[in-house]
Amino acid sequence: MTFADLGLSDELLKAVSESGYTEPTPIQASAIPSVLMMRDIVAVAQTGTGKTAAFVLPMIDILGEGRSRARMPRSLILEPTRELAAQVAENFEKYGKYHKLSMALLIGGVSMGDQQKALEKGVDVLIATPGRLMDLFGRGKILLTGCNLLVIDEADRMLDMGFIPDIEEICTKLPKQRQTLLFSATMPPPIKKLADKFLSNPKTIEVARPATANINIKQWLVPVSASKKREKLTELLRAEDVKTAIIFSNRKTTVRDLNKALQRQGFRSSEIHGDMEQSQRIAELDRFKAGDVNILVASDVAARGLDIKGVSHVFNFDAPWHPDDYIHRIGRTGRAGATGVAFTLVTPDDAENVQNIEKLTGIRIDRWENAEDAPRAEPAARAGRGGRAKPAAKAKPAATEARDEPGAVAEAPKAERPARAPRTPREARAPREDRPAREDRAPREERAPRPERDSRPPRDERPARAPRPQQDDGPDDGWNGPLPDFLMAKLTIE
CATH class of the missing domain: 3.40.50.300 (P-loop containing nucleotide triphosphate hydrolases)
Structure with a gap:
């Protein structure tokens, strides 16, 4: 047609x-x-x-x-x-x-x-x-x-x-x-x-099931720790054949900081976010379309509808909070029949966001096999009550390590310990010895009387106490005289 x-x-x-x-x-x-x-x-x-x-x-x-x-x-x-x-x-x-x-x-x-x-x-x-x-x-x-x-x-x-x-x-x-x-x-x-x-x-x-991703876009999840996200992003930008790319972040402050960091490392990058004036945003988009810069760091203000030809890669520096935004973000590449690649950097805290994205799209996104900055745990783990992923159970050590005290000996594994000797049946045990009978106490009336307390003399017959010595607190610099007249005057408002 x-x-x-x-x-x-x-x-x-x-x-x-x-x-x-x-x-x-x-x-x-x-x-x-x-x-x-x-x-x-x-x-x-x-x-x-x-x-x-x-x-x-x-x-x-x-x-x-x-x-x-x-x-x-x-x-x-x-x-x-x-x-x-x-x-x-x-x-x-x-x-x-x-x-x-x-x-x-x-x-x-x-x-x-x-x-x-x-x-x-x-x-x-x-x-x-x-x-x-x-x-x-x-x-x-x-x-x-x-x-x-x-x-x-x-x-x-x-x-x-x-x-x-x-x-x-x-x-x-x-x-x-x-x-x-x-x-x-x-x-x-x-x-x-x-x-x-x-x-x-x-x-x-x-023409397509709602919230499905473009089949021409290869999607990757890159597990990484939060402290190494910039390092991993830089590694991907240098390793991939990036012609033009858009990097999305959830926060405007992250957009500004990330753009400055990329420029310091020699990348031709620019930024666009909601705090910029409209004339500035249009100017930065024109620079990106003209090829003056080939990396655009953006907030979700650029996630929808922007048709920029030739965008080869999309990087989600932050996993989007709303799963619909993921569809629109990665849709900036792979347009008009072209192919594209989308990377999403995910930390352990993004498990719930990733689970919602995969639930919305109906597919399991491949994990980046070269990602070595984070453990191989799946971000989309089974969610517990409240939608949050349950943490993995800690592995129990096979043997208890020796303590730091000198002379401490490591305990052998349980399987290598000798079996305990069987206990004697209760019926075959020797009977307990009877305790000796307690001696009878004398009646209360027959006990020796408790000595009486010395009676104190009446208060008026007690000797007077010696006066306490006066403490010298030093000179008193405060004002102890009469109040001045100006403090005693009445205020009148005319």
């Missing part, structure tokens, strides 16, 4: 061909015809399968006819992060270069004045994050009554970031008669409830 078989316009087919794509992915082949038929869509597919183009391409043809009005966008695309929103905007510019469509990007971290000017001119496509959209809507700078096409992208990520209440409120501001497209890598119950509430008879498209 080719893109021409999907019913797209000639101008759009020309732009797709110039971008280097000839055959649609399964999610594109299933979704594009239904979107062109104005059907509501619920699409579930793993990351890296071309979900963005699955709604961008038909939207360009649908919006090719019509005219935009000031402050009233004709379509709305909701994205969880600024990076995803900027990437969708790039897709519209790339595929819609032969269509005269206007577009606006509403994200945080940039000037709100420029965004308002774009809305005043009227836009066909509005790409926004929920927070900035609700801010401008509350200021009365945007109207959603003319929006007839809504796309909710990365819905499961919206759920993780707490945007579902904002999305529900946004849906109430849109016309009831509209087309809604919902795309997600997984389908947890809250997302299913959202789809049932705001979509009308949607067509469900599922």
Whole structure:
């Protein structure tokens, strides 16, 4: 099947061909015809399968006819992060270069004045994050009554970031008669409830089992102690044929420290995390895409949706806390049919996280045989009560070692000790000797009387005690005189 078989316009087919794509992915082949038929869509597919183009391409043809009005966008695309929103905007510019469509990007971290000017001119496509959209809507700078096409992208990520209440409120501001497209890598119950509430008879498209990893990605777990994680990461970066790599960490501080450590060791690395300004994050991504740096240390802000070609390796410096994030992290490699490698450094404390990842993906991830920094215990050991892995029982020594005291002799193994002599049966033992009878004590009346205590003289007849000597405590430097007059004055407040 080719893109021409999907019913797209000639101008759009020309732009797709110039971008280097000839055959649609399964999610594109299933979704594009239904979107062109104005059907509501619920699409579930793993990351890296071309979900963005699955709604961008038909939207360009649908919006090719019509005219935009000031402050009233004709379509709305909701994205969880600024990076995803900027990437969708790039897709519209790339595929819609032969269509005269206007577009606006509403994200945080940039000037709100420029965004308002774009809305005043009227836009066909509005790409926004929920927070900035609700801010401008509350200021009365945007109207959603003319929006007839809504796309909710990365819905499961919206759920993780707490945007579902904002999305529900946004849906109430849109016309009831509209087309809604919902795309997600997984389908947890809250997302299913959202789809049932705001979509009308949607067509469900599922090209892969939810939360499955790309089969083109070779996955490894690298057991390592927490103190040697940086050393092991450096070893892997030098040993593997790393062309371009993304290193993920759970914390922003770890991202900064790790990037500085890699730069000191001569690696061409950069960083991206949520504390950076939007202009800085875009600049670092552009450097990575251009090849100025070949290693990007990132937090989960870069885990979803970023389509960067040629990423050969993904390293999880920290095992992700949420198993869904693992799917999205490793999905930055092995995209568009290419192969990739994903390493996850795990410590004994990550046993529960690894178990949840393997439970979600349904596979057992191979252990890196060359990892010698940690014991060969499996991180995904059987979990006890509360979901935590039970520690392995300590092995008992075959023989007790000799003590440190001089002259101590090591005790022989139990199997080598001589057998004990059998005990004499109780019936054959000699009877106990009878104890001698206790002598009778004399009656209390016949005992010698206890001597009386000397009576003390009355208190007034006792001799007076000698006075205690006075202790010299040294000079008293404190003030013992009368209080000064200024301390006795009354304060008056005027």
